Amino acid sequence: MGRPSVKDERREQILRAYETCVARFGVEGASLEKIAEEAGLARPLIRHNVGNRDDLLAALVDRFLSRSERSVQRMIDALPDSRATETLIDWLFDPNYSDAQFVLVAEALIAASQEDPALATLMKRWTRDFIASLRSVLENEASNASSDDLDAVAAGVAGIYFNTDSLTPMGNMSDVRHASKRAALMLVASLERS
């Protein structure tokens, strides 16, 4: 009985807004005021539903890591059996498919890692896991490639991808995006020749 709780939805709403603010202003620049405005809620509701600044960051990191894991896994599972690598790169470099905010949040959390050793540990693992996920796709289609080459191409594609999405705050850079995608494909192609 009593008024039904909407805490779960509010929490999501707030964390989504927080994510947007972190992507735009960085971890240190995302003030509670901005988050509240972005969420369309009064500031005290942030405290009521999630907590103070530290609680907020902890919740964001938790959400980021779990969502990332799920979405990467889902993407890999959705890849076709043939031409999986090319399809993966198509998706990573398609601005309509890939979520730039995801990468911007990752970069903000990586930047904040300098002040937060515990966060650094988590983000190191996240980075290596992401690269390892790409590597597993590459390995399926270039099983004759050396382990070092697989490591290199996976790190290279990840780097080009991160960098490409990190340019989005400047606005349209479709020429660089296009060249970057082509570079990723060249990297992958060089695997098949090894």
Next chain:
Amino acid sequence: MGRPSVKDERREQILRAYETCVARFGVEGASLEKIAEEAGLARPLIRHNVGNRDDLLAALVDRFLSRSERSVQRMIDALPDSRATETLIDWLFDPNYSDAQFVLVAEALIAASQEDPALATLMKRWTRDFIASLRSVLENEASNASSDDLDAVAAGVAGIYFNTDSLTPMGNMSDVRHASKRAALMLVASLERS
């Protein structure tokens, strides 16, 4: 006559500290207090020597662009005649030679571009110029490569390089750095085979 002015040195001192803070906390997170502490000066001296927040950012951008142009030019001029590309990549991925803070400042300014169209214009040009500089080195040693391939490899190497240095706040990631450098070399090598 009168007491000699130290404004130029103070200005440099302050902008250097500001740069460090921007690299660590982002444009929005670099407060005057933090800058003053980093510079080892009283806060009013920032205002006295450089100005308010906006003046500070304008001065930083100006300094960043001019220093970047000079240092990239100097690096390219210092390249040997033979194996210029390999040497360039050696330098870009050598943590003792390459300055990670330079890349972190660039990323922070790119992130801040979303709120500042004028800054976006400058940083777009800067990004394209940097890629074009890499391209000019590549072109010298792979003159038979197609223009599109040169664009792609230049953008790819730049992206891998930016991304690698942007990971430094997490601490030691030498495995990823090593793999990234190898990827950059593979990209370049694929040019020669085209």
Next chain:
DNA sequence: ATTTTAATTATCAAAATTGAAAATCAAATA
């Protein structure tokens, strides 16, 4: 309709940040 549960709003104090000006101190020269 009353009760109960929880969302929402109002309000306050403390701390941090910024902008700005006045006052003071230091190092040159005449």
Next chain:
DNA sequence: TATTTGATTTTCAATTTTGATAATTAAAAT
């Protein structure tokens, strides 16, 4: 040494940000 120029420190008010609690309102069940 007196003067002048400018660095440095002191101080103040205004604004923003944060943390926290009390008061109010809304929506369900009995």
